[in-house]
Amino acid sequence: xxxxxxxxxxxxxxxxxxxxxxxxDVLEETARKLREADLSVKGDEVKAMLxxxxxxISMLKADVEKKVEPVETFIEDxxxxxxxxxxxxxxxxxxxxxxMRPRD
Numbered sequence: 001x002x003x004x005x006x007x008x009x010x011x012x013x014x015x016x017x018x019x020x021x022x023x024x025d026v027l028e029e030t031a032r033k034l035r036e037a038d039l040s041v042k043g044d045e046v047k048a049m050l051x052x053x054x055x056x057i058s059m060l061k062a063d064v065e066k067k068v069e070p071v072e073t074f075i076e077d078x079x080x081x082x083x084x085x086x087x088x089x090x091x092x093x094x095x096x097x098x099x100m101r102p103r104d
């Protein structure tokens with residue numbers, strides 16, 4: 001069961017990272033279009049560029065939410081196990097942070 005949870009968490013984190021990268025790409029592309037637009041570009045054209053970026057980000061967000069749902073379902077179905085996993089992850093992160101601090 002722990003392997004299944006670990007795989008689910010890894011997959012969700014990877015998908016979230018992919019969402020972050022895709023969102024940044026959309027924003028960078030929109031910023032590039034705005035930089036390249038000359039001063040004669042009308043407000044409607046700028047609004048269209050921004051609306052396009054917003055629509056693409058909304059689609060990415062909906063896709064991520066759909067992919068995160070299995071993790072939420074697992075947490076709802078196994079709350080005790082989920083809490084134990086969260087405690088374990090917190091302990092590991094805390095240990096790593098503590099071991100990386102410079103000693104006096």
